[in-house]
Amino acid sequence: KAGVTQTPRYLIKTRGQQVTLSCSPISGHRSVSWYQQTPGQGLQFLFEYFSETQRNKGNFPGRFSGRQFSNSRSEMNVSTLELGDSALYLCASSQPEGGLRNEQFFGPGTRLTVL
Amino acid sequence: QKEVEQNSGPLSVPEGAIASLNCTYSDRGSQSFFWYRQYSGKSPELIMSIYSNGDKEDGRFTAQLNKASQYVSLLIRDSQPSDSATYLCAVKDSNYQLIWGAGTKLIIKP
Numbered sequence: 001k002a003g004v005t006q007t008p009r010y011l012i013k014t015r016g017q018q019v020t021l022s023c024s025p026i027s028g029h030r031s032v033s034w035y036q037q038t039p040g041q042g043l044q045f046l047f048e049y050f051s052e053t054q055r056n057k058g059n060f061p062g063r064f065s066g067r068q069f070s071n072s073r074s075e076m077n078v079s080t081l082e083l084g085d086s087a088l089y090l091c092a093s094s095q096p097e098g099g100l101r102n103e104q105f106f107g108p109g110t111r112l113t114v115l
Numbered sequence: 116q117k118e119v120e121q122n123s124g125p126l127s128v129p130e131g132a133i134a135s136l137n138c139t140y141s142d143r144g145s146q147s148f149f150w151y152r153q154y155s156g157k158s159p160e161l162i163m164s165i166y167s168n169g170d171k172e173d174g175r176f177t178a179q180l181n182k183a184s185q186y187v188s189l190l191i192r193d194s195q196p197s198d199s200a201t202y203l204c205a206v207k208d209s210n211y212q213l214i215w216g217a218g219t220k221l222i223i224k225p
Contacts, residue, residue: 033213042217043159043203056212090158101147101166104205104213106158 001027004093004107012113018079021110025072025093031055032074033104034066035090043090049074078112086114117142119206121216130225134191136202138216141185144209148180148187151203153218159203163189194223 005024013019025032033056034046045058049068066076072093078085088111092104118141128134136150147166151159165171165178165187177190187206191198204216 043215045213045215088158101164103149103161103164105161106151109158 004091004105006089006091006107006110008110009108010111010113012115013081014115015081015083017081018077019081019112020075020077021089021091021112023074023076023091023093023107025074025091026105029093029095029105030072031094031102032068032072033092033094034074034076035092036060036087037090037109038087046076046089081114083114086112088112117208117212117214119204119214119216121202121204121219123217124220125222126219127222127224128194130194130196130223132194134194134198134221134223136189136191136204136219136221137186138188138204138206139186140206140208140214142206142208142214143182143185145182145185145206146209147207148178149205149207149213150176150178150187150189151205152198153201153203155200162202191221196223196225199223 007022031050033048036044048056052068063079068074088109090109091107094102094104120139149164150162153159163178165180171178175192179188201218201220203218
């Protein structure tokens, strides 16, 4: 079974631009979660999507948005990029039908650098 | 504010010894507990999940859960230099939200 894939793997943008990141979950997984990871900050939860609906949202400004398609693929968008948005963006997929026991599996991440 | 706490380390352990990583959580209603390993510059990789009190063993790894004391630990036996990484503890709380610890950096010294 193929794992979680994320594209692109690396991205360099300048302040004020916007960016779209893509995530394809493991086949059969219908939940996708997005995280931001910066050095010393740990994993910061952005949002979770299930069946094309945002189910949970972390404490990030409205510049961060996402969506999920009917095939469970997900995209996240960051508008008006700031220097502080430079980070590793991780996508994780899971089978939410497992309830409390569902495990998250991560993609390789997209490393975003904002200049 | 529900929290998961880990000692940030670094925890330095000689090769061949047992590495012990600890995690405490605040939500007494939490039911699912996960350990992830993350190498520098890579994404987290699931090592173990545990749901019941007691020990769960998988190869050189043993997860221990004590719900009464609200802690979960990960033991790594016969530590190898390749075990050097940051270990993340994650807890699924009573609202089905996954709460992450900040991670413990483990260094295995040859």
